Amino acid sequence: MTTAQASSDHISLLISRSKISTEINKTGSWCFVRPGYQDRTAPCSAACPVGEDIGRIEMLAVQGLFKKALETILQENPFPAVCGRVCFHPCEGACNRGEFDEPISINKLERFLGDIAFLDGFGPSILNLPNNGKKIAIVGAGPAGLAAAYFLTRLGYVCDVFEAADAPGGLLRWGIPSYRLPSDILENEIQRIQNLGVRIHCGEKLSEDFLIEAKERYQAVFLGCGHGRSTGMNIAGEQMAVDGLKFLYRIRNGEKLPMQGTIAVIGGGNSAIDIARSLIRLGAKPIIVYRRRKQDMPAFEHEIKMALEEGVQIQELLSPVRIDQDGSDYILSLQEMKVGEQDADGRARVVPKDSKTQSLRVNQVFSAIGAEPDEVWKVPPEKIPEILTLSHCTITQQDLPIVFGGDLTNSNKSVTDAVASGKQAAMALDTLFQKGWENINDRLSECRVGNSPALSMEIYMGGDRKNRSRHIVAYNEVNIDYFQPCNRVVSLSVPLQKSICSFDEIDHTLSTTGAMSEAQRCFNCGICNGCDNCRLFCPEVAVTLEDNKRQINFDYCKGCGICVVECPRSAMVIEEKKV
């Protein structure tokens, strides 16, 4: 017997085999920080006057969940198709993607979702509370009044809206030309509000007496009747100028108003631009005369640009001093102005430049320098004890609670701010009835989007959005390694030569593929879209996924922090572990 044979007989071959998992080692004890999921606020939604949950809307749009995306808008705004056309979209200015390449085309995406709702006949289902038996009267069926009715109805109130004109819509119907907002789009969205049960009574012009009668039938009144009278210029010959707002009203009312020759439009707001662009379409040559500089005009930049492209002239730093008639023409005397010091609000103050004047011979003069309340009772009273001035409305406790909203109180007179006013009023009244006057401020501030004055009805009604952190995600918190530069989609529009010959809408709605690829560009700042990076990279296999919900298993998490850094959209946070 050899030695080798002897050893193989007596010593069996041992191969040690591990049979148990390392899972018995709770490596979570190594950890001194704790990562966690925390949805945060996107800058766009904080910049939006109505606080729409834009990051989430775009996330749903990418997934093709258009109905859900629309419902997410409708939580905060009853007018996606309208605002998708006329909003001045401050969201896009705040968009983090703007620092990367170009902001998301949020406004056009909103319009797409608003339009597809009607094309596809979505019956949106969003949370509405049951009738609570209280009735609210709303004066004015403009964007503020309709928004107030919409939100109050969702909170369980019965709303009667009284409108002086023979159709609802207010400024949306009478003040914005149809090339920016076609009537059928507006009517569809008003119909959706009526479908909730809002009753609109047209042709009912109310007087001050109504406030006294109202307490018999209503528990509160919302005044959103806007400014009924154009502001005067206080110059000689003023009566020869055409009231611009009335002119816009007549166009929207279907009157044929052929125009010719040179027409001066005095003013620098959106109405002045709307009037000038309408005049182009009617065959005239409008000249906008504005007392400050072009960059000081309160009109939206995009609108000014469009007006210039269409051939509107803008003459700046000229202040009208008188209008004289000369045969069939008018002579407009203009004081030349120069830029002085800055105003308290940061706008450049203009002062007369010596005593230099010039004159402008025109065929007609239109005035559009603003509007003011036509009756005293539409202005919030000053000396009453119970008055609460909020960012977008003023609530008073007289014989019954009266809220002044919309253009009556808003400093920024935009459609979206009017909607914000209606929403704020609805929340304030509901809080007043539920929790009392003294709790209005606190309750409303709980519903703020980030640090902005914008309020979220979803938060107010206890939706998931209430769990979102107030922290506004900054550009440097986005992990841009996960994004490729990509230009924003451009919507098609009617060629200029054609568009200035009619009042048909100029821009087309995005196509479905265009909208989805644009939504794909969105960083979804602060909002988990289930990209799964956290789970994919976790070296500890400590991220679990159940029912589409990710969680961190702190039995094993070593706190490396990769999940937080590799979250493309800053929807995770890390904090020191509490001992």
Place this chain on the structure above:
Amino acid sequence: MMQLNIPDRDYLNSGHVGCPGCGATIAMKLALRVLGEKTVVVIPACCWSIIAGNYPQSALKVPILHTAFATTAAAASGVRAALDMKGDTETTVVGWAGDGGTFDIGFQALSGAVERQEDFIYVCYDNEAYMNTGVQRSSSTPYGTRTTTTPGTEWKKTRKKNIVEALAAHRISYTATASIAFPDDMMRKFKKAMEMKGGPRFIHVFASCPTGWGVASELSIKIARLAVQTNMFPLYEVEDGVKYTLNYKGNRSIDEYLKMQSRFKHLTEEDIQTIQEMVNEDWQLLLRKIGP
């Protein structure tokens, strides 16, 4: 991952003893997602022989054969032969070694096995030094690195060995680089390698080491990504040793990568410039191989 049709299942267990943020662990996790249950992993001395667990524990849900430092490729050849004897052609044999066990100590076994056309996937997870034993330099350690064996002013003055070119020179069917920071690309390459049965396939995975490189653990993926974005570690594939495909074009400057790591913190601007020139030279060389 949807495009690759890879099941959403991990074969890595929690509770392993890898350092927080370990890139080598992520590399194994991603690889096994693709390779799946029918895999045998052969591991020589390296970080992973520790991460895999103390006897009688295992950090993997697939069999591991622990082997001596120099013998990964030889042991993998043997495992393959044994499986073939059993008629099991389905199971993938994977040699899984660090850079020390691949570039240095295991190199002759690897070179011999791939020359014999052994049927396995050999993965080098590269953390650019002998990390497990306390950061000693290997032939994979890049120029400019301070390690415990290249300390102080004696930081490493020689270039990193180009292991992919060495393997491509063996004319094997598939050689590729991959990075844990590009999981889609990495998993695609593992899938491709897995499906190319019949000969050796070599994948060089860049696996960051927060502990050894002096980088915060949460930046483990970010630093691996920067290596690719700066062309320090280009992502490419070589088929049959001649057909080159580039997967990513980086355009960032190397100082961003170097300055994030304390292993490079001693470098002067001139040294950084020297490294940038080396990176540029290697990149141009690679582009020439890729062709128009």
